[in-house]
Amino acid sequence: MKARFSINSRNLPTLFTLGLFVIMFAVGSLSFPGFLSPQNFLNLFIDNSYLLILGVGMTFVIISGGIDLSVGSVLAFSTMLSSSLLEKSHWDPLLVIPVVLLAGVALGLFMGYIIQAFDLPPFIITLAGLYLARGLCYVVSIDTIGISNQFWQDAAHAQWNVIGQNFISPSVVIGAVVVIAGVFISRSTKFGRTVYAIGGNEQSAILMGLPVARTKVMIYGLSGFCSALAGIVFTFYTLSGYALNGKGMEMDAIATVVIGGTLLTGGVGGVFGTVFGVLVYGTIQILIVFQGTLNSWWTRIAIGFLVFLFCLLQRVFESRKVGKAKKPEAKVPAKSPS
């Protein structure tokens, strides 16, 4: 009983995020006709599956105390690479997918290796990665490349009905699989727990004899994998490769992770939180579209304001929680003299 409660209390930030998401969705439903529909809810997943996948990779990076600014560019690069391989080189889709994923992993491992081996700040190395991947996009082509490949077309147009006439796309399924895998890796594998340990205290993790060097490199490899996969999902979404895709998307990914309750200082948070972070981010965007009269510039102010409001509420709830949780914490270490 006790154990269950304490696990819950560790998940509280995530639950707050979920609660706030529900409130936001409810406000939208009450304010706008057509907002409260199953399809509108499912659209959140259809439209954000790539962000969800990026977010899962980014969650690991941030929990380890690092950051990966290259995700948007790597996503763009994999859209370029896959469209170019499909349309210009006419490769088989079943070959293209692994090659693109491998390219993403390789880029990630490369950055991870430099960060780890030379003790350099992830911010700078992944910023270089951001430029590098973006530059590679232009090297592939500065034009957009439309994808006419049948497999991709099918993936893009497929709609699977789930509740009545409401549908999801294959990307949603891919996103779901990634989330489940992410949750599993973070909670139930040695790799996942080492990521948390590194984020908690890297020096301690080394002294505890954990494979810190290897794990750190792998974290960026994993993020590279997620970025590449998100790129493929993105091409299912847009059926094209475009060098300017995903500009600034790294900030979206970071924001969703952090809104989901993961601390940028590392060690605290989780994949589930990121799912809700993505939902909140998506809902903010839908709300603004439904509102529909904001000028471009007011749109930005509104997004800023909603993020602010959300984070503020989150902080208020969190400080309440800390205040209340203090009691049991202080009592536990007490023990009788022997």
Next chain:
Amino acid sequence: MSDKAPIVEMRKISKTFPGVRALSDVDFRLYMGEVHAIMGQNGAGKSTLVKVLTGVYKQDSGEVLLEGKPIKPDSPLAAQKLGINTVYQEVNLCLNLSVAENIFIGKEPMKLGRIDWKTMNRKAAEVLARLNITVDVTRTLSSYSIAVQQMVAIARVLDSSAKVLILDEPTSSLDDSEVEQLFKVIRKLRDEGLAILFITHFLDQTYQISDRITILKNGDFVGEYKTDQLPRIELITKMLGKELSEFSYSTNNEDKAKASAKARKDISAVLQVKNLGLEGSIEPFDLDLYQGDVLGLAGLLGSGRTETARLLFGIDSADQGDIFIKGKKSSISSPRHAMMAGIGFCSEDRKNEGIFAELSIRENIILALQARRGVLKYISMKKQLEIAEDLIKSLGIKTPSAASEAKQLSGGNQQKVMLARWLATNPIVLILDEPTRGIDVGAKLEIMEQILNLSREGLGVIFISSEFEEVLRCSTKISVLKDKAMIAELNGEEMTESGIMRTIAGGR
């Protein structure tokens, strides 16, 4: 035993840090089935020797043999794989993980390719139970005190099937009962054939547990001795390089201090506390501290001594009660307020709450004084150096220069830096939470001497230590805590070890 080949042999190990020769040509041998203590002053090179053995540092010269074969571990992980398990001096765990994970991470029980959390939690509770600790192992480690954390660090290495066990000052924040429990386990492991390297500054403990002693002094190898053939006084002389009697400390002095403090009782109270408390942290208590008083807080692990200190220093804000400083009611709602009112506080958790690892020793020392004077009244570099060097000298901080980074100091010397920081501010009331943690015999006496000196000059001191003996020696009166409440105040004749124990056992 000694006719067998040693399991670990370190030959002519040397290690230099910029400006410091931490080890020069040190030999060390460890046999199976023995507890081997390394003794030496702060900065003698004990931790460095351990870190060379476990691959944290690479020696400049010399070689390490394990079971006769040369080894070159390049990381703690590599050492662990060779069967060398270590508890390092500073608690090196991950506060964000659960207690159970801290014990098992890296060697989690697996089931069907996934971590078996249930088994892990159960086993963790079992291991801790062997050390007589009952805590909720699913909670994050950060919710427990330093003492519990130290027990967890020990539990982590007990669990495995190692050949060599290294414990670098594992007992520095444990109370007697915990230490006894730990020793029971250590003896059992020794009898099972493990080789155990044990570092402590407590002479009693050394004699209780160790079979053999290696003494280091200033990075030099002094000698290796059988414990039962080395009288205490000789050990101290060899460690310090001088007779203990050279120290000015004497009981006589102490009595005088106590007497004079009593005589001055009618003078002014520097700190008075009325009904101060915080729900869930510490129950309301009263407290009077007069000029020259040293108030010892005695209690068992987790009895609420640290909480009392935190409340007085404004780290936690009380939800009831008042604090009077020199008779004036003061609202202390933050450490800054407390400091401005003339209170100083040395935290027990020097790594997380005390030391600025990347700042120089000079900066570490003058920081609180500077904060007290305000941003604009910058202390000139000359003055800073003067203050810092004065304190470095008077506290005997071992460092090549005041400009070295604090993280380069040995653990005990870091502790002295924290004390120096508060001494520099010239406080009215000084709260010391385990100030002697990790400090060598010589320095310990010096520090207690300092405390008594200060109290003679009119400073009020609140002294927290897990060692009753220390508390008794320093204090003019003692408050006993139990289960987050102050249960009694002991004065004069009542101030004996058995008096404290009786109070704890009997009270409430």
Next chain:
Amino acid sequence: MAWWKYVSSRKIFWPLVALAVLMAFNLFFTPKFFRIEVKEGHLYGNVIDIIKNSAPIMLLAIGLTLVIATKGIDISVGSIVAISAGVVAMLLGGDLLGVPKYPIWIAMGTAILVSVLAGMWNGMLVSRIGMQPIIATLILSVAGRGIAMVTTNALIVWLYIKPFRIYGQGYLLGLPFSLYIIAVLLILTALVTRRTALGLFIEAVGINPTAARFAGINAKNIIFGVYAFSGFCAGISGLIVCSTVMSADGNNAGAGYELSAILAVVLGGTSLNGGKFYLLGSMVGALIVQTLTTTIYAFGVPPEIAQVVIALVVLVISLLQSGKFRTMIAGFFGKRELAI
């Protein structure tokens, strides 16, 4: 080799080496890169351009250095630049005859004031509400651009006020005027942080916030202060940006500057993990970033591969700064002195 040990252990040494390497490349491969002429009474050449064009980044880097030293980050500076530029342009007005609507000093003062307020907003979110710096400043980096556009009615405001040119385009004693602004601000900042205890407090807060609080430092106020100061620097930067092109573009003014400025600070030796900070290093970092850009323009790197070139140069410079990398290289050539 004692001098070598001394010199190479200075924090500023390796950034300077990186800058020198970039310059040396231009010396050999970019024709006329170092030619400096006198035109219209001032110096004229690529090197002067580098100084002039790095001015906005340098200013941002001064503020960011302090923010980063407290273990924070401010990604809203680019947007604050746009706000400041927008405010000053609107107050000066786009009169073709060059008559300002309000006196120039009022316009500039207001712009800086607004920027400081923006910085204080960030500071409040981080220090009082306890939001994570990157998210707290993300809010203003998104909303700030909107605010900039609201101020300019989303139009580009062109200015024709001659005296206002001086800040971004003017020269004094042959050198760009902005250089003097930076010098003054830099010296003031250095004085205030190093001749008072402020610098020490900032570093202490960045290294160990809990210990800083326990030592009686008012960490909250310090954190609040550095963000406000960062806003101040961004405000001045905005004035220079506006004056350089004599226009205010709410959309594009200062866009992406935050990354360049952070890059400059880190290349200059200040760690993103907070702690010790190096103002001069940040200035060298800003020069590195700008030299790289100017080199790409002057050398004629095609835009399609410019990004790859930037990436590789940043990687190489970072490696140069890594002690581990130097040790490795030194081991490679068997020279021990290289390693510190």
Next chain:
Amino acid sequence: PKQWVVGFSQIGSESEWRTADTKSVQDAFAGDPTFVLIYSDAQQKQENQIKALRTFIARKVDCIVFTALVETGYGPVLQEAKKAKIPVIMIDRDVQEADRALRLTIMGSDFVKEGEKAGTWLADYLKKQSMDDGKTPIDIVELQGTTGSAPAIDRKTGFANIMKQHANWQLTRSQTGNFTTSEGKAVMEAFLKADPKIQVLYAHNDGMALGAIQAIKEAGLQPGKDIIVIGVDGVKGAFQAIVAGEQNVTVECSPLLGPQAVQAVSDLRDGKKLPGRIWTIEGIFDASNAAAALPTRQY
């Protein structure tokens, strides 16, 4: 007539031109009470735009007006619109060939043509000034828009088409100025130092041209005389520069598509058939006509 809800998805507000376009559409629809306009700004992100379109469909709007950020990638969502029986009208930028069956019509300008217009104007001008003998090389530098963006690619292509007809025109340098004034200026500064005999500057938008003009002045040269300055868009600043003799020409790319869009949607509601392509009327402005047009410029 019955009230119609129109969803308008704009690609962003990256430039003054784009803002004028947005404002024009918003104002035009606001002027007609039988329409309710729902506006969405995609902030230069295709994914945001697709989300917006999907949200419009969820909201069951009567008609969608939208500008495509890139040509490719809108197939699936347009298919959904079609399934929901919502007509789609494009403005300014079209979708790719394959998806054109999914939209009713496109109105707007042609970036390639703009590049060609700029080239043709240059040829005429050089002839008039008898600066081009067909043999002596003419040194041209180019300030490109954001690498990879449609206007940058097409305006470059259009201008290159004309250059091919003039063997002595040579593009000595070409670099991106990201459509911004400050980068335009910085790039031009570097160009001027590397190559002092630049004769012509072709900038993919007026903003960069205006920045470059300042760089030219700082180099002690006279923009408009020593170096011919060509811009695209026709923003007010460019008109002022032409009047001041510092810029030579701007090729208009009109953003004022609102009234035409309202007309098209009304026609649609009335059941009229729309033409497959609606061209906007755009001019080219140089010293001969800029002064007259300046007072009427709205943006």
